[in-house]
Amino acid sequence: MSDWSEGPRHGGAADGAAWSGRDGARAFAAVEAATDWLLGYPFVFRALSRRIGPGAVLVDYGCGPGRVADHAARQLGARVLGVDTSPEMLALARASATAVAEYHLVEDGRVTGLDDGCADAVMCNHVLASLPTEDAVLGVFTEIRRLLRPDALFVLLTTDPGCNGTEYASLRVGEPDEVYGPGDELTVRLLRTDGTWQEMRNHAWPVGYFPALLERAGFRDVVQHRPTVDEALTVADPDLAAGRPWSAERARPPLVITTALAA
Numbered sequence: 001m002s003d004w005s006e007g008p009r010h011g012g013a014a015d016g017a018a019w020s021g022r023d024g025a026r027a028f029a030a031v032e033a034a035t036d037w038l039l040g041y042p043f044v045f046r047a048l049s050r051r052i053g054p055g056a057v058l059v060d061y062g063c064g065p066g067r068v069a070d071h072a073a074r075q076l077g078a079r080v081l082g083v084d085t086s087p088e089m090l091a092l093a094r095a096s097a098t099a100v101a102e103y104h105l106v107e108d109g110r111v112t113g114l115d116d117g118c119a120d121a122v123m124c125n126h127v128l129a130s131l132p133t134e135d136a137v138l139g140v141f142t143e144i145r146r147l148l149r150p151d152a153l154f155v156l157l158t159t160d161p162g163c164n165g166t167e168y169a170s171l172r173v174g175e176p177d178e179v180y181g182p183g184d185e186l187t188v189r190l191l192r193t194d195g196t197w198q199e200m201r202n203h204a205w206p207v208g209y210f211p212a213l214l215e216r217a218g219f220r221d222v223v224q225h226r227p228t229v230d231e232a233l234t235v236a237d238p239d240l241a242a243g244r245p246w247s248a249e250r251a252r253p254p255l256v257i258t259t260a261l262a263a
Contacts, residue, residue, distance in 0.1 A: 034170040042235040056120040062127035066097025073099035117149040125157040129202040141217035148262040156258040161204035163254040180204035219260035
């Protein structure tokens with residue numbers, strides 16, 4: 001489990017499974033994620049900045065090697081706690097994401113070492129597609145709710161499997177003309193920094209599926225937003241935004257931000 005670590009936790013990166021083991025963690029660290037840094041993470045940070053300030057406790061649920069958590073800590077001034085199911089991912093994060101305050105392992109669906117209501121906010125980026133069943137998704141939402149104090153913010157970043165087959169700057173979700181139902185297996189292609197592509201198995205979770213599950217897990221006031229390139233021109237890194245045409249992203253934005261408050 002980590003930012004863009006969708007796929008089951010068995011097998012190695014070479015066979016298309018998730019970023020498991022040391023080699024898988026290193027492979028994930030080489031993913032470019034340009035589309036996410038345009039239409040995803042800046043909007044996650046913007047949503048968080050409206051609810052938390054310097055010194056607030058922010059949990060990155062599925063932090064991977066810590067790049068996003070580190071950026072959030074520096075931009076928001078929050079005390080960021082990174083959590084993940086992969087010890088190898090956490091080892092990479094400890095070595096590189098120096099602004100992150102602590103790291104915790106997720107074992108049997110529960111974050112070790114963190115008390116109930118310890119967080120002022122939680123972000124969860126590209127994690128849910130690692131989960132094959134509704135019960136598993138609900139379990140993640142329930143654990144995140146446990147970590148949040150009442151009225152605290154949860155920000156979820158996901159791809160829309162309804163945008164399947166479109167070639168974006170740094171990813172493609174699924175195959176053209178396929179229709180994916182909740183939990184269906186699909187393949188995601190991610191661009192690496194060396195210009196090659198990584199393929200891996202994921203599970204499709206239509207974004208409209210989340211509000212009811214979040215309410216079942218103890219959340220309220222669920223809002224979903226699909227960022228556009230025009231919006232990103234005022235939010236994302238200016239050099240990144242100006243550096244590419246983003247043709248596919250303009251035509252069919254693939255990322256959705258879901259926010260909810262702990263009831």
